[in-house]
Amino acid sequence: MVRYILCPANGAFYADHPAELLVFWHTYRSEILLSAALIYTIVRLTAYWRSARTKQSLTPPISPTLKSIEKEEVIPIAVPAEEKAELRDADHLLDVTPIATVPIRPKAGPKRVTGTKTPRPAGSRRKSSEEASAQIQPIIFYYTVTTTTEQTARKLVEKLGADITSHIPQDGRKCLQPLLRDLADLDYDDYFISPPKTHESGLPTQYFYLILTPSYNIDTELSNFLDHLQETHNDFRIDTAPLSPLLGYSVFGFGDREGWPTEEEGFCSQAKEVDKWMARLTGKKRAFPLGMGDVKSDAKERLQEWQTGVVDVLKDLAEGKGLGEGVKGSGDAVESDEEDIAEDSDEEETDETKTKKTTRKPDNTADLEDLGGKSAPLAVDFTTYKNKKTVPPSTEPKEMVPKTSPTYTALTKQGYTIVGSHSGVKICRWTKSALRGRGSCYKFSFYGIRSHLCMETTPALSCSNKCVFCWRHGTNPVGTTWRWKVDPPEEIFKGVKEGHYKKIKMMKGVPGVRAERFAEAMRIRHCALSLVGEPIFYPHINEFTAMLHAERISSFLVCNAQHPDQLAALKPVTQLYVSIDASNKETLRKIDRPLHRDFWERFQRCLDILREKRDRQRTVFRLTLVKGFNIDDEAEEYAGLVERALPGLVEVKGVTYCGTSTSSAAGLTMQNVPFYEEVCAFVEALVGALKRRGLDYGIAAEHAHSCCILIADTKRFKRDDGWHTLIDYEKFFEHLESGKEFGPQDYISEEPNPTWSQWGMGGFNPEDERVDRKGRKKDPDSIKVGGGRVVEIA
Known part of the structure; x- marks a missing residue:
């Protein structure tokens, strides 16, 4: 009602x-506040007026006698019935004699109430009726690299759902079917700074967290999850136990005793870390002890025991029994040694307390999720909880992508050649296409780069974003700071060239490869520092680009606008890109899913740095349009970003869907891929928005079959004979070798852009032959180009 x-x-x-x-x-x-203030003022004036009249009375005061006291008015003090009941149940007597009657005093001031009241025991707070009747929503979180944990989590959802239906009484609180969440696809702030605010049913809901984690000896998304929990706990802006509204939590870890036989040596160490930080964030609401299983022996049995215990806890919660008494929130469970440290207490740290502290920090473990994996010995020793003789841990940092890791296996399976411990090289489909005379990528139309002369590489496979459209989603390492072994730039440069040439040689037997282009491809002329990861993250990026330039290889570097310090320190490259995937903070958070908490401030600083560099380098905005995320009604906001950074060029490209399950899990489907007509409409709207702001930009070129369009600064790149966005690479190297300062205007090609690359002409090189996916020649009459026109490409 x-x-x-x-x-x-x-x-x-x-x-x-x-x-x-x-x-x-x-x-x-x-209006409400004004009315309340008016009423309060009237009441106060009335009370003051009555008090003044009382003071003017001429009646002398009378000494108190028994008769006068008997006539005094008394005021009953109301004691809530439920509090009286609690006191009676505790066999306490309520002395109401001095409390029940209080004489009215002529003087102003607080009334004195005597007597004592026995306080309720700690932890016996009465729950509100809404909280007591709220439905229970279990959520199972998991992380996986080889999909083993994911499969286990999905089976657990089914089994736990069946157990909830059969074991939890229907007359208690309603327990919903469990939800499944992949930690790699979450925004941690939505779940691990505070529980979800609302439920899809709209009914009052309390959440119960279950977390399944394998342990690895490499940096994975799980490492970032642990960092997030630790940062949240130590963030002074956030409450000490922000997850205390949870009903409870429990963690289960998968490990490999073959590599680390005992817990002290690292078995399931990352699961233990998750359990520790969750205990602190929830106010020690561990509903069931940490479960641990060996993937090669007893994981199924241990998981079944843990599952049974979790169901019993959910049953108690549904019946209103809570988590039990004893240790706060955890029944009689014994907390780990690290939780016993007086970190959260107000007491001073004594010498005795210091000796009890442990130094265990599991930076490296070799617990592999892959059942058939072999554990590689590491030069890192884990100190233990007990007073043992320990070997000091090695100061040598670990590798970003060890050869024994699942990450290495996944990337090499995708066609990468891993160089050293953190670099990679791969040939893209446009290189293969150019070798067969089937067209180069948009860089040929825009800047004169032939794809078969280009090497695509990165000196850092790690990234600080988890973009929804990333082709390598979930396989490449992620991190916000460089904490790995650093390979020297000489080794990387040599390794990526060898890897690239090796892959080019593999193309010599492919039908259709042109002999002259194959010969040309054996000399690298251009290098795209993009691929996967964040190239600017590599500590010696300037030395690496200098080696490229020494062999007269042009450098096209792409960064994600999350590393302003490295961007500011970057020396001149042939062309500098900054990925602009969103026009506002909320959209950027949804699309790029950055790991940095101050991602928007970093993003804006990078825009300012790009503006500072615009007179010394060719600067480019790269906009990736994702339908349903960053296209609708955002042209004006993008124009504001362009106004702030004033890049020389703006590339607008429709997202490419790679069709993997990881993309679907991130929320990306074919419905998010815009049609070329939609990209054209967005570009025209963006140019119009720029002109309204007084910025002179125009559409310089297009590459329809890459779904990519180039916007350029008219004052810089347009002359009487047309657009000049092509690069004179010989001039670039001459200016660079001279040692004198130069700018982007000094190496613009004197030749105008070819006619076939201009807006409305499609952008396909007439020297090549366009074919469909089955290798059949494509009908030029069906090729749509900018402005909605259809042209025939000779």
């Missing part, structure tokens, strides 16, 4: 519902 309230301002009725009341409050709060 819905009740309604009458609005005094307009006579309208509003539903008596928390959400409606909130809207009502924000709409009429000024």
